[in-house]
Each structure stands twice: as structure tokens, then as C-alpha cells.
Amino acid sequence: MNIIDAAYQTVHDYPGGSESLAPRIGMSPAVLRNKVNPNNDTHHLTVREANMIMAFTKDYRMLHALSAEHGFVLQKAEDAAEGTVFQLLLRANAAEGDLDKELNDALADGRLTQNELKRVLAKNMAQASAQMALMRKLCEIVEQGRA
Numbered sequence: 001m002n003i004i005d006a007a008y009q010t011v012h013d014y015p016g017g018s019e020s021l022a023p024r025i026g027m028s029p030a031v032l033r034n035k036v037n038p039n040n041d042t043h044h045l046t047v048r049e050a051n052m053i054m055a056f057t058k059d060y061r062m063l064h065a066l067s068a069e070h071g072f073v074l075q076k077a078e079d080a081a082e083g084t085v086f087q088l089l090l091r092a093n094a095a096e097g098d099l100d101k102e103l104n105d106a107l108a109d110g111r112l113t114q115n116e117l118k119r120v121l122a123k124n125m126a127q128a129s130a131q132m133a134l135m136r137k138l139c140e141i142v143e144q145g146r147a
Contacts, residue, residue: 006065007036007045007053014057025052073125085141088134095127 001009011032014021022032027049034043045053050062060074067074083091102123106116 001061001065001068003062003065003069004036004038006061007050008038010053010057010059010061011036013059021053021057024056025049073121082133083137085134085137088130088137092127092130092134095123095130099123099127 011018011021018029018032018036022029025032027035031043034040035045035049037043054060054062064074099120102120106112106120112120
């Protein structure tokens with residue numbers, strides 16, 4: 001999905017659409033509709049407006065579309081690395097095992113479908129998130145001056 005389609009869908013999928021969302025971000029519904037209309041070349045959504053829409057709707061398709069367009073994949077960082085270093089290491093290893101199993105299952109027949117790839121990517125994101133939690137815990141330990 002491209003950023004323009006993501007903006008359009010974010011606004012139109014919001015309960016009540018632009019009629020409901022626009023006043024909440026200080027804009028008229030017609031202007032918002034025009035700004036996210038892929039066929040409109042006269043009105044454009046600013047970065048600030050896109051940020052307000054995402055903050056209000058909690059719909060991050062625009063952010064994901066923009067990152068994908070530039071070859072990145074986003075994963076929301078967890079707020080805290082809960083557990084001991086050992087527990088976090090075990091979670092990261094378990095997530096690695098889940099990724100390996102999913103990849104093995106997906107490639108077992110010698111081909112990879114779109115749905116299999118989606119499942120592999122999801123396991124990869126979970127594994128990356130678990131690794132990030134472990135690294136955050138290690139940083140937290142250093143910041144607190146304990147070993």
C-alpha cells in the first residue's frame with residue numbers, strides 16, 4: 001500500500017469518516033477529504049496533519065506505508081523490558097525458534113506463498129522485538145549502575 005492510499009483509508013475507515021475526524025484535528029470535512037483524495041492535485045496532507053491523524057486515530061498505516069516505500073519495516077517498541085536478563089534471553093531464544101519453525105514450515109514444499117511470507121515476517125518482527133527488549137534491559141542495567 002502506498003502512502004496516498006494509506007492516508008485515504010485511514011480517514012475513511014475512521015468511524016464517521018472525514019465528517020467525524022476532521023473537526024477533531026481542526027479541519028473541515030471537505031478539506032480533509034480533498035487532502036486524502038488520491039485524485040486531487042490541489043490539496044495536500046502535510047506531515048504535521050498526518051501526524052495529528054495518526055495520533056488521534058491510533059491508525060499507523062501511513063507510517064508503515066512510508067517506511068515500506070523506503071525499504072524499512074516498523075515494529076513498535078515495548079515500553080519496558082520486563083523480567084530478568086535471563087528471562088528476556090529465553091524469550092528472545094524462543095522467538096528465534098518460532099521464526100525458524102515458521103520459515104522451515106513455509107519452505108518445506110520448496111516454494112513461498114504470500115501468506116507464508118506474512119507469517120514469517122510476523123515471527124521475524126516478534127523475534128526482533130524480543131531482542132530489542134533484551135538490549136533495553138541491558139541498557140537499563142548500565143544506566144542504573146548495577147551488574
